[in-house]
Amino acid sequence: MPQARLGVKPPDGGWGWVVVAGAFFVHAGMLATALSFGVFYAEFREVFQESAGITSFISSILVGTMLMCSPFAGALSNLTSCRTAIIAGGVISAAGLAVSYFAQTMIHLFFSVGILTGFGLSLTYTPSLAMIGRYFNRRHGTANGIAVCGTGVGQFALPPLFQFLIDEFGWKGALLIVGGLMLNGCVCGALMKPIYLTEDGTKVDREAQSSEDQELPVVHVPFHQKACESFDVSLLKHRPFLVFSVSLFGMVLGVSVLFVHLVAHAQNLGVEKTSAVFLLSIIGVSEIFSRPLNGWLSDRGKIDKVYYYMIGVTGMAVANLAIPFASNYTGLVVCMVLYGFFSGMANPVLAVLVCRYSGASRISSGLGWAFVFQGVAFLLGPPVAGWLYDATGNYDMSFFSAAIVIFVSVLVLLLNPCSTTSRTLGPGAGGLPDRPDGIVVLSYVMRDVSSEDGIGVFSHMKRDVSGEDGIGVFSHMKRDVSGEDGIGVFSHVKRDVSSEDGIRVLSHVKRDVSSEDGIGVFSHMKRDVSGEDGIGVLSHVKRDVSSEDGIRVLSHVKRDVSSEDGIGVFSHMKRDVSGEDGIGVFSHMKRDVSGEDGIGVLSHVKRDVSSEDGIRVLSHVKRDVSSEDGIGVFSHMKRDVSGEDGIGVLSHVKRDVSSEDGIRVLSHVKRDVSSEDGIGVFSHMKRDVSGEDGIGVLSHVKRDVSSEDGIGVFSHMKRDVSSEDGIGVLSHVKRDVSSEDGIGVLSHVKRDVSSEDGIGVLSHVKRYVSSEDGIGVLSHVKRDVSSEDGQSNPGFRG
Missing domain, CATH: 1.20.1250.20 (MFS general substrate transporter like domains)
Structure with missing residues (x-):
């Protein structure tokens, strides 16, 4: 069709x-x-x-x-x-x-x-x-x-x-x-x-x-279902x-x-x-x-x-x-x-x-x-x-x-x-004012949680289309849900928008997991993981929405580690929020768009916004360092913030590889900071893979999952860098789903950026923010466009 x-x-x-x-x-x-x-x-x-x-x-x-x-x-x-x-x-x-x-x-x-x-x-x-x-x-x-x-x-x-x-x-x-x-x-x-x-x-x-x-699997929906x-x-x-x-x-x-x-x-x-x-x-x-x-x-x-x-x-x-x-x-x-x-x-x-x-x-x-x-x-x-x-x-x-x-x-x-008179098909109260730009990213999503098909992310997103652009990021995505689960990551999602709850994606998201936290970003995701938990990417995330700004994506992250599902990305992360910075993962992200270097996603991130350099990506991470190596994911990160090179994410990371646990995630990372290209996400990463490619986005990373912790960042990821389709960040990721947990990070994601739909998983996404720099995902995102500075509107509640 x-x-x-x-x-x-x-x-x-x-x-x-x-x-x-x-x-x-x-x-x-x-x-x-x-x-x-x-x-x-x-x-x-x-x-x-x-x-x-x-x-x-x-x-x-x-x-x-x-x-x-x-x-x-x-x-x-x-x-x-x-x-x-x-x-x-x-x-x-x-x-x-x-x-x-x-x-x-x-x-x-x-x-x-x-x-x-x-x-x-x-x-x-x-x-x-x-x-x-x-x-x-x-x-x-x-x-x-x-x-x-x-x-x-x-x-x-x-x-x-x-x-x-x-x-x-x-x-x-x-x-x-x-x-x-x-x-x-x-x-x-x-x-x-x-x-x-x-x-x-x-x-x-x-x-x-x-x-x-031709590459993607097709699930056929009966004609009567499409007609209804x-x-x-x-x-x-x-x-x-x-x-x-x-x-x-x-x-x-x-x-x-x-x-x-x-x-x-x-x-x-x-x-x-x-x-x-x-x-x-x-x-x-x-x-x-x-x-x-x-x-x-x-x-x-x-x-x-x-x-x-x-x-x-x-x-x-x-x-x-x-x-x-x-x-x-x-x-x-x-x-x-x-x-x-x-x-x-x-x-x-x-x-x-x-x-x-x-x-x-x-x-x-x-x-x-x-x-x-x-x-x-x-x-x-x-x-x-x-x-x-x-x-x-x-x-x-x-x-x-x-x-x-x-x-x-x-x-x-x-x-x-x-x-x-000027809102989207939304809940009974509130609404969105008319704006010239009308950009409301991932906001005002409505979801009917009474269905049984395992509705996914960004499903049937409704936006204020009374503005001039009308279409939000990842909007109008449709998915074939004729199977029992069959829900992929960001792919062809269908939602019932007849409910009145007005859930907002990435803000005040509620997830029915019959547990006490029930809060999840990208929640209600169901994947066929041959297990019983069905935990998706970045699910079971807790957000602190008591602050005034309310813009803390994936901050204050806590994860239930008592389960046996094989914790995925950003799992077991604990942060010390008692200090002055209190900055979470990917929170309070700011990008420098005044230059012309085309900074990538998550680069030039500002964490501590009280300082001038503000380049502290994923730094000040606390981890159990009671062992000698104790080198965890994103731990012991050091950055040179005294220079002007604008070091990117996970750059200048050093790790003690003398331990015996076989965990070498993002190890031997080296970065050439002499270039002027405006370092992007995981860019200029070099790993000693004794192969010919050497340069890849988290490519050819191998992890020994036989250890006790079983926690790996982007584990079992393989990337085919021999293709010519210009794969973006976290694209062409393959996962071994034969294990019991089956929880993968953006697994089996394929994106061809030459295709017509241009819907990728956080890759090569471009938003129109009235500038010409092509801002990436999660950067310079404006949610409430009723103000000029892009801050959240107190009246825009879920």
Whole structure:
């Protein structure tokens, strides 16, 4: 199954503008056809001699089916691609109008025009909007405004065209010709190029991705499971999204009356048919200017988009309310100009708000469910208005009722607190403010711990996508969990985001291990380690979150050493936190990004931030040195901080190798500090391996695990340095999992940095932090972007 691999941020341009052009013509030719179908209303009523309520069902079913089938369209685009869905929609909608040529009864038109054509239009409409959300974030409102103004162009051009075709060829010939026009949707679909980005937002090579896919094991998921996951019913449990959808229902319930009954109402006032049809074109002309202008203003103005939407919908209600008071054609024209202007305020931000309440990763599903509410409303509105006409003999009560319902829909939005108008799909309280950069790394992760599939790290991470980039690090990762455990490290993780706990990765993380500590970074990881503990990388970590800064990754680490699972990385580590430094492992990391040397991950780390040099990586480590050698992992580390070379991690380490325990981890490390390259992670390490490579990232490290301590850093790691794929730090690691503990450090990790997804395990990760230095993992990470200094926001709690 094809998967869209979204990166840190949408490109906000490039081919995205071609996608906008395709979406423009989808709106102009497909959606505008549905909204302009009221031109056929008078013909159908005259030919079949049915009441206004029954006849209006054709347009109601058409638009209602188009909107109500949006979840199916979203699911199909998730299972295949938006391009495939739109092309299929063009063919189906054309077939529906073509078979309408043979209609002899109203029921025939209900099925051919209403259901078949409506379903085809749904396959074109929803995926076209979803593609804009994937290509744009910072300019989402502008791009969306340009695309949806196609509806205005279509509404201007199509009603007179439809009337001309009816006059020249009859209603049957007109439907056949319009069906041919629907095939242009296939051309629009061909423009919807799927987007594949790496973590730094750059395109990658498909061929290399294919080679990687061949190397990695593939677990097949049943089609019905993929289909069920694509519908994403959990969105309906999220209150802000549900409230917004109910508001959409009320708005469309009122607006639908105008599109179906306006022409008939004008004819009842004595307006000739051609002029009455042109009223729909006037709406289109007004929207041509209003939609792109207001979309642009919504991106640059200081008014929140939800209030922009509410002002627009209120104006639409006023325009509907004024229609019964317009006793002549001029008055109706003024009402339509006002309606088109305010509609141009609300419609460009509609999809943007859906993206806000559902998240960019689920915008297809979010649009689908939002359109279901609109579809039900369009299915009910015109027939009810028609029955009110049959009962009263005029349309005044119909338009009054429509205006009241639209007003109520605006009031419904007030049920959403202001704090929820700009947050991600998150818990019931709190939220993330709008920011220009919108970078929130690994924050606001939601996890449903009631499942049994062993959910992994960074699963279904939801971020505040109301900013300009929308995508976080390691976000949008999907994993095939059809097996019983099968959960890898950082690979294809899937999560249920329907819970309300709002867990944050690397902060206030809770892990259900039925033990007392229950706190774990990267917790809820399950690996097939053929043992009983299932302890993952860096699990069972305890963090001290009582401090004010709350930024102490892997600090205050304590590990339960009473188990028999073969302690892994950073295990048995104890720190003396009673002193002044109290700095943990990899905590309070700072990187010097003022130079151009491209410092690597974990290099130039500042530990003691009170001093000027601040280069004390993993120093001051306390260990049991009661034995003579007593040389432990990262122990007795010495660094020369008097120079200017900026020594990296684990450099200048010396170890007594005269002992008999066979432990020579990172021994004989030498570092050439005469170079100017800005030393990176474990870089320039030399080991005497009497081989030819000599230089490797913790390569060819061997450890004797027959000793009693059984504690090894990166033990049994082997690295193939003969390949050419540019493997990063801790990549291509192989572990011997035949032992009982089976606990490895980033074991069996493979990363091809030439692939399309660019998702590596802490290797070659690049984040966009508005600078050009390509900051690495865990360095210069900004969690709360509501402040300027990148410090944690006290209000951002789990």
